[in-house]
Amino acid sequence: MNTIPGRRTRVLAATTATAGLALVAVTVSGCTSSGDGGSGSKTAAGGVELVKGGQLTTCTHLPYPPFQSEIDGKVQGFDVSLIDLVAKDLGVKQTVLDTPFENFKTGAFLNSGECDLAAAGMTITEERKKNVDFSDPYFDATQAVLVDRKSGITSLADAKAKNAKIGAQAQTTGEEYVQKQGFDPVSFESSDAVLNGLRAGQVKAVVIDYPVVQGWLKNKANADAFKVVDNLNTGEQYGFTVKKGNTKLLAAVNKAITEAKADGTYKKLYEKWIGPYDASAASPSAS
Template structure:
């Protein structure tokens, strides 16, 4: 037979139970002064993955000045308008820049889609429906058009005179310039090359009759290195550049969009445009 507990023991147990309920009702642990009991706002958390912790890893084709290139004066360091934009985005996100060696332009979208090598790509990449089927792209940060470039004194200088059999039109492989030539100059031969420097040098030496490329690139290169070439036609394609991000990383796209907005609002984008183009675009 079990021994009955003493009355004082019973009263002690009842008092302990009442105190426990009272403490639970008060929340158990105190909240900081002025804080709310609501759940934290998950939109402010860094809900994205990175190839390397603390770093925003970027790939690009670094033969597309003035957007992305390698400086001969600074030991081959990366430079350009888009390099500066990328580094400013890194600063806004509190991440360290991590730029990988140059890749072919037409491998960029597949690489970002596959994941595991780079988080983003920036380098005058036009936002297109085809690319958006494979990857995410940020809000646009610059507008652009295409351009027809020929040697000064050339007789074939526009769509009508170039769109004939035997005409060789050089483009950078995988670009919107290549797509435009195939659609609008079907009678000419489209010659895809690895980078825009090869295109312009080939045009200069007489290998090709024309080059189709992004207008800001054409204007920049003619000014600094190819004075015997000229833009004869500005093609109003109405393109917009964006930063390439994996579809599996929507949180990163969101954070970069906010960073781009902040860079626009605080005047950084205007400063970088002045630095690289001599004007705001």
């Protein structure tokens, strides 16, 4: 996931959208402010220090359904719902900022105090660990190869054999994967742009996170015209990130993930936002 250099964050709210401000508060639902943070104190339950009193500020990059996207004027999705659980435990509400994805890899907005954590369907890598602290893994991800049904392409290897133009989202592990396979992919700014590029015929195939494809193919018109021809098990796991050394917030995030998996909340949210739940892998069934 990425954005073009110099891109400013969008202003999103429940009823209006105004461009031009540097940081954007995005309306989310599911939490109410109470407890230690409700009085405006920057110290929430458990002694967790927040960048703003009464709220847990989350950086993300939109759109990235089913993990986070704007629906009916509110940012919703699997990631949002899980972080709502963290906010509830801290006695505050969640506020989301739409920011460039490259900042998640460098930890820029965490280090500058703009956000408490980042939630953006981000793969845990050793390189990224140098800049941020990751939560426990909360999602096992695979990459899908999606093609036009009329393309005749049957797999990633077939796409390579046919010298087909392939697309991927810039600065993502999907892009890195196809580059390692010898492709020179067309880079797109967002997951939506990747899929639109395929629809418009700019590329013959795309490699993108399977949950994104799964949600996209729920639309009958998309399913009639496009299909998954390969599922690439790249061993990826998603994690939420906090500023290096923010041990109390990291512990709160891990606690929420662990409890959600134990009490069935995780499964419920998974099935709501992603699809059939595989308890052994916590990933969608392959097509």
